[in-house]
Amino acid sequence: MRSQASVLHLDLDAFFAAVEQRDKPSLRGKPVVVGGVGGRGVVATASYEARVHGVRSAMSTREARSRCPHAAFLSGRFHAYREASRVVMGLLREVSPLVEPLSLDEAFVDLERADLPDLEVPTVTDFAQDLRRRVHEATDGLTASVGLATSKLVAKIASDLDKPDGLVVVAPGTELELLRPMRATIIPGVGPATAQRLRRAGIVTVADLEAAGLDELVRLLGRAHGGGLHQMARGRDDRAVVAEREAKSVSVEGTYDTDLSDLRLIEGLLARQAGEVAARLRAAGLSGRTVSIKVRFHDFTTLSRSMTLASPTDHGPTVARSARALLAELVAGPDTGPQVRAGVRLLGVGVSGLADWVQEDLFADTEADDEAEDEELPEPPRARHLGAWAPGMDVEHAELGRGWVWGAGRGVVTVRFETRETPAGPVRSFPDDDPALTPWSPTEPAEDDAVSGPA
DNA sequence: TCTGGGGTCCTAGGACCC
């Protein structure tokens, strides 16, 4: 924790709705709701005029319509939101090189890196007011609420205290008297489930949290969360403002207005999502090894299945093939098969375990050179390492799973497989626990990034 | 016709490795 209030948190007010009101004068002063407008949509942002009628984020659009029928319901123009966000983040980076965006409408700014004569309360207060004015100007009328404090925790809480269009500076040394009377749910990370567990233990306010022992919190919430809250409740938060955060996963999902039960249609939708995910990976210069699907049934129970490939991919057909294979496993499952056929409301595809293409290539070159030098073939790896014969691999690759054997060198594996036709397409199984395996000549060219390594 | 979409982080168990 710092000795001066040099962490700034800025939050644009009712952001999506405010952009709509800015761009469409007829909406100004009127209730505006941005979110899903379909039968199963939820509210992303409600303007303050709509909030008066009880409309809230994450509420179903159906509920919002009944509470505020005269509101304008809009599905959102994300290009406009991204553009407004870009302007604001650019402005923040002008005042400090250390800006950490949390979403399109929110960021931390480290004032220790800003050009200020000092970091005393009057100075940072004037600075923040000037910043809010500049945001208003640069965005053609959007308002921002700002919190200033000695830590991220308190700055974020502070920015919310005088919304909209507010500024709250928490003077160093006064953090605990601010936090103690507040509900524990004020602390980011304490959601409904955590709040309920705490309540059952008689913990409602931050003061209660502070009085609870570390052991008790860890017992209630686990090591990481319990330990974190024990610190936060004392106003202790040393998290740094971090400018660059690397993406860890890329995913696409969709909820359908009516439940899907046609397996061909489900497969087709998954394949399309796989293509979108791959395109976004390529656009970001990323690739990943783990492909996941997500399926939500009519009763809202949600399953996920994932598989890790032998090497990273950003290839649409490879992601699609993996997704189809994971779906086929669900369809073949004695419990999950009937669930799928009974109706699916959400489908999703994601890729995680991301690697940077450029780094991957450099790494591969180095490794190839090393290999040429010492002329030593890798030890035949053990079968359990083989990502190369994962279910869903196409026939050529299953027969000759050439490629990287993760963590153990390269080899050629010959695998017997059996194919069974199902309504969702062919499902393969691999009767041999221990596929035959021989070392692979490193000079042999790779054909497909599905199974070939980064060589 | 309750309950979005895109993420992050954590937990826990099993397999495996040293």
Added chain:
DNA sequence: TCTGGGGTCCTAGGACCC
């Protein structure tokens, strides 16, 4: 040879955030 302990990877699910 037997036993045990860590560490890592993988998978599934859950909580949470905006």
